Amino acid sequence: xxxxxxxxxxxxxxxxxxxxxxxxxxxxxxxxxxxxxxxxxxxxxxxxxxxxxxxxxxxxxxxxxxxxxxxxxxxxxxxxxxxxxxxxxxxxxxxxxxxxxxxxxxxxxxxxxxxxxxxxxxxxxxxxxxxxxxxxxxxxxxxxxxxxxxxxxxxxxxxxxxxxxxxxxxxxxxxxxxxxxxxxxxxxxxxxxxxxxxxxxxxxxxxxxxxxxxxxxxxxxxxxxxxxxxxxxxxxxxxxxxxxxxxxxxxxxxxxxxxxxxxxxxxxxxxxxxxxxxxxxxxxxxxxxxxxxxxxxxxxxxxxxxxxxxxxxxxxxxxxxxxxxxxxxxxxxxxxxxxxxxxxxxxxxxxxxxxxxxxxxxxxxxxxxxxxxxxxxxxxxxxxxxxxxxxxxxxxxxxxxxxxxxxxxxxxxxx
Numbered sequence: 001x002x003x004x005x006x007x008x009x010x011x012x013x014x015x016x017x018x019x020x021x022x023x024x025x026x027x028x029x030x031x032x033x034x035x036x037x038x039x040x041x042x043x044x045x046x047x048x049x050x051x052x053x054x055x056x057x058x059x060x061x062x063x064x065x066x067x068x069x070x071x072x073x074x075x076x077x078x079x080x081x082x083x084x085x086x087x088x089x090x091x092x093x094x095x096x097x098x099x100x101x102x103x104x105x106x107x108x109x110x111x112x113x114x115x116x117x118x119x120x121x122x123x124x125x126x127x128x129x130x131x132x133x134x135x136x137x138x139x140x141x142x143x144x145x146x147x148x149x150x151x152x153x154x155x156x157x158x159x160x161x162x163x164x165x166x167x168x169x170x171x172x173x174x175x176x177x178x179x180x181x182x183x184x185x186x187x188x189x190x191x192x193x194x195x196x197x198x199x200x201x202x203x204x205x206x207x208x209x210x211x212x213x214x215x216x217x218x219x220x221x222x223x224x225x226x227x228x229x230x231x232x233x234x235x236x237x238x239x240x241x242x243x244x245x246x247x248x249x250x251x252x253x254x255x256x257x258x259x260x261x262x263x264x265x266x267x268x269x270x271x272x273x274x275x276x277x278x279x280x281x282x283x284x285x286x287x288x289x290x291x292x293x294x295x296x297x298x299x300x301x302x303x304x305x306x307x308x309x310x311x312x313x314x315x316x317x318x319x320x321x322x323x324x325x326x327x328x329x330x331x332x333x334x335x336x337x338x339x340x341x342x343x344x345x346x347x348x349x350x351x352x353x354x355x356x357x358x359x360x361x362x363x364x365x366x367x368x369x370x371x372x373x374x375x376x377x378x379x380x381x382x383x384x385x386x387x388x389x390x391x392x393x394x395x396x397x398x399x400x401x402x403x404x405x406x407x408x409x410x411x412x413x414x415x
Contacts, residue, residue, distance in 0.1 A: 012087070100153055104151075332347070
């Protein structure tokens with residue numbers, strides 16, 4: 001596998017290669033010639049010198065060499081988020097790894113029900129090193145580290161440093177509160193992206209996550225931003241903050257911070273606090289206000305709102321398009337999840353999607369498990385961003401089922 005400064009490339013079983021562009025996170029299937037060109041360019045060869053090099057080394061005509069170089073350059077002009085691949089892969093491209101179920105907070109909406117208590121099943125640093133070696137051998141491109149709160153682990157420095165040494169692209173999911181004491185060593189590592197949670201304005205966020213935590217997290221975000229780090233803020237929309245989406249949007253825009261809204265999932269502690277699930281009417285009303293805000297000030301971006309089997313896309317030029325939901329999910333297609341105990345799941349929200357434990361199986365063995373393919377097959381029948389497997393999980397909780405039935409429409413949850 002090639003892990004370069006700007007690109008990563010691995011070979012698939014059928015002979016083609018997968019290219020990943022580090023900057024955009026886009027994936028492409030490429031052939032041998034494009035692979036050679038891209039590696040030369042990544043190692044510093046001038047684009048203008050590559051056609052002659054192709055001609056002298058491989059006997060490719062000047063015209064065809066120039067066409068190949070133009071194709072290689074064009075890949076960097078495509079900035080796709082979550083670019084989808086339709087071929088079957090030998091191993092996943094991405095892994096999301098819950099390093100711990102412990103957390104310094106006790107958020108009301110947590111679908112994992114994280115607590116401050118230690119888990120006997122939490123992997124040791126030695127076991128984590130073993131897993132990292134397995135991920136490297138499987139030619140994984142990037143690893144997202146999540147929890148729980150990852151910085152409650154005393155050995156988090158060793159784990160992240162080893163991931164960096166192997167050349168993985170690393171994304172960190174955190175509430176941001178414990179970053180300060182880790183900042184000196186963390187700032188020396190090339191973290192692709194920090195995913196930090198802010199769940200509304202100050203009072204709303206603190207209601208969900210505890211008094212005083214908004215200021216701590218907000219200060220961390222501003223520090224990371226001022227140091228040029230790549231940040232995206234995750235905001236879970238719930239009944240507490242649903243009427244503040246415009247103000248939340250302004251708060252992020254004024255600081256130049258990228259953000260995304262996601263819906264409250266009534267699982268774990270989030271299922272115990274079912275009143276946090278807003279109604280479809282509340283959500284659509286708030287999204288409409290946000291739409292008007294975007295149009296009035298001509299700001300960029302697309303707001304995608306899922307209700308039932310419809311999506312509403314709002315564009316800055318004034319177009320509002322309602323159409324059938326073409327939502328897709330990459331669980332089982334290009335990624336899987338590793339839990340704090342080593343268990344591997346196709347989907348982190350569906351315990352029934354477990355493929356085995358990575359401590360005693362290779363990544364390839366886990367990926368080739370027939371139950372993964374069956375999960376992907378069932379997942380395709382999705383309604384309102386909720387696939388069949390997840391709807392089955394939600395349907396096991398009567399109150400959650402009732403509330404989600406109202407939100408997503410009739411006859412979409414499992415009887």
